[in-house]
Amino acid sequence: MWFLCVFYHRLLDFRKPEVEALAELFGEDESLLQWRLPEHHHNDTPFHFVHLSSEEIARNIAKRSILVKGMYELWGQGSSYEELKDSIQTFPDSRKLPFLAPDSTFRISVETFGKALTFDEQRERINSLTYIPFQGKVNLKKPDHKFFIIEMDESEENNGLQPILQRRIFFGREVGFADRKLLPTFQLKSRTYLGPTAMDAEMAFLMANQAKATSGKLVYDPFVGTGSILVSAARFGAMTMGADIDIRVVRDGRGPDCNVWSNFKQYGLPMPVALLRMDNNLPPWRSGLKEIFDAIICDPPYGVRAGGRKSGGRKILRGTVDPYTVPEDKRSDHIPSTGAYSLVECVHDLLHLAARMLVMKGRLVFFFPVLRDENGSEVKFPEHPCFKLVAVSEQILSSRYSRVLLTMVKVEPYSEEVEEAARLMHLEFRENHLKWLEEGNIHSSVFKPSDSCQVHTDTKSFKDPKPKYRGKYV
Amino acid sequence: MRLITHNMLSCNIKGVANGFPLKIEAESVIEKEVDFNPDFLRHMFAKIEWKALVEAARSLGYSELPEDSPAAAAEDESLLKKLHHALLELHLEEGALVCPETGRRFPVTRGIPNMLLHEDEV
Structure with missing residues (x-):
């Protein structure tokens, strides 16, 4: 019909x-x-x-x-x-x-x-x-x-x-x-606990829909932050689970009634099955654990508004393998230093996690930043042998860059051979397409001062730079 | 932290081979009622390390789970209910997870396990 x-x-x-x-x-x-x-x-x-x-x-x-x-x-x-x-x-x-x-x-x-x-x-x-x-x-x-x-x-x-x-x-x-009606109810301005990169309600629901979140499914967000994406998945009945490297965000929030849990409580939604602090670069999953999540939804830190962090800060800073040892008496309260986590690594770890931990036909839904290039060169997205890219949706954020919501479906089971193929694919991708995304680059491209400083003598042509046709720019 | 989480985690300090299952040191355990969802439990049952779950539940004071992994849990409603209680309703609020190999304690505070490693462990 x-x-x-x-x-x-x-x-x-x-x-x-x-x-x-x-x-x-x-x-x-x-x-x-x-x-x-x-x-x-x-x-x-x-x-x-x-x-x-x-x-x-x-x-x-x-x-x-x-x-x-x-x-x-x-x-x-x-x-x-x-x-x-x-x-x-x-x-x-x-x-x-x-x-x-x-x-x-x-x-x-x-x-x-x-x-x-x-x-x-x-x-x-x-x-x-x-x-x-x-x-x-x-x-x-x-x-x-x-x-x-x-x-x-x-x-x-x-x-x-x-x-x-x-x-x-x-x-x-x-x-x-x-x-x-969902949108005014869940709008961010009435949310108790917010972070600088909380996902707006409309987009969070769209992401949950792309992930087919529904009752009985387990949805995981490895960069949970204030839980804004998981809230939408929970609204659609899914069980949720989130992790973050920043313990202040997941454990403390801004007090007993203003934290990730309270964001769920506010809407009468079931609490996440688990919140934990871990490093996505070194996830503590037991060996043999696989195919447990039905969907992974996230907005990875890509260094424009918030940068990623990973374990091993001092080691990375010093550039030596020489171990930094935490003194015995300070171990229990020690706060490990973290190092920068580039988008390349982050996406690699995310695909690896998804390949192993998603059920077959499970969905990986995440945002990926794209610099808007006037030359219109084709953007290449990360690939993995276990995944088929089924949807690419661009949201333009400024004249410099946009973010693209990628929806991938797991079509091949994870195995060691697949992992080797994925590694090669990643190296190729890193070599040819991701140079600009390496640490720092995206931030500087987005925020560098405009180079169109030529004096506009012709005021007429300067007057109306925006096209009338808004198209997807809305 | 619920036991479903415990069942998924291991100690991942560099060089540790047998980081699972983490031993539980319980200081404060609470119970919260959660809606029963048999589909979810059936899916999870297939993924669970049964022995680790039985032991973990026992360390939180719940010993109703059978010792050996039941063959037909999917059809057995009363067993699913027990599984539901063990996996989702028992919370380790304060305590620690201890690596069986190195004895490293991963603290659990306000229900959140801190699995982040120190600089000399990665």
Whole structure:
């Protein structure tokens, strides 16, 4: 069945992957899911057609999603109201009549994109639908069936879309819609315990959806911080587990009622199964432990807002293998020094951890920084023989860099041979693609002063540097 | 710290070969009720080192688990309930995990095990 899937016009790169991940979560056959664009529409449009095997799956996806505004059974479409009428009339009665029955209640709403209609204009459009034999009673508050007229004009200058050639009008029956109420409830400004890099609620939920977090699953965040990502996974019913190298963050927080635990308590969510302090570079997992997590979700420290740390500080600083010995009497209170942990190492350790500790078909979802290069050179992402990259969603953070949410699925079991192949892959990646990411580089590229200091004599061309078309820059 | 965590951790000081299972020194143990989720437990049952769990539970004062790994735990509801209690409801709030080989103590404070190594251990 084809459905009209209308998205919120934000985080454009994240929209389809979210639907795809949720489709899989609700048991959709991977090969059945297809996308199609309305005529003359560009990929960034909020209107997409998606093929799913049942209305129930469409409803479940919409309900759980963050970016789907609504899923509709399309009754007709056209570039004018005449065309819409013809299209609705050719839609089979067998599909229409069950929802028009005398004992049912209904409501028709008018939605627009990139334009606003007055109340009178809306009423006029609703009244023009007399050719649909509605038998039921109108109920605005709690109707059995909700119908929508969704209208957008040919793009004018500033509706946030690339120029689309034609006006398009859709009429459909609502199948499901997103529960965005989650977002105000979980917004960071009302969260008790926050850190400088706490993940905002919308993104955290998107990450949990990419990871297919759900009841009975165990989700792990190796850079847990204040727990902002795990909170979203727990909201979807998953068991959570987090680790961090900074003991002050995980153990102490800002007091007894302001710590990682209290962030879960605040929303009445089950506490994480475990929080522990450890070094991701030297994880203390027992040998033989594997395939225990269903998903790993994280925002690794990549050195722009927070840098990574790992064990063995003094040793690294001195550059000697000569052991630094902690005096016997100071051992119990000793706070080990840590050294810088470059993104290259961090990503390598993360892939290694995921390869070993994820169940088959388990998902690794993490952010990876990308410098925005005007030359448009292709970005290469880290690879691992156990993983298949299934989604790449870019969120542009500044004119200098963006972060990309990578979703990987474990498709090969972990073994020693695989580990050797992974090592070679990593070396190659490190050699050819990650030089700029080595310690310090990304930070300096992001924060270096702009070199466009030429004097702008022509004030006109300087006036309007931003394109009208926002595309995925929203 | 719950015993599910204990079952996953070992001492990873450089050169240590038998860092598992860590011995538990319990100073303060609490119990918190957790929703029973049989699917989760079945998944975990397959991953657990049974002997280590039995011993760890005993050191927290719970000795209801059978000594030998039960063959058909997945169907046995009463056993799943015991597993649930041992894995998820018992918390080591204060104490330490001790490496069986070197005797190194990893402190557990406010329920959080500190597994970070000193500079001379990595």
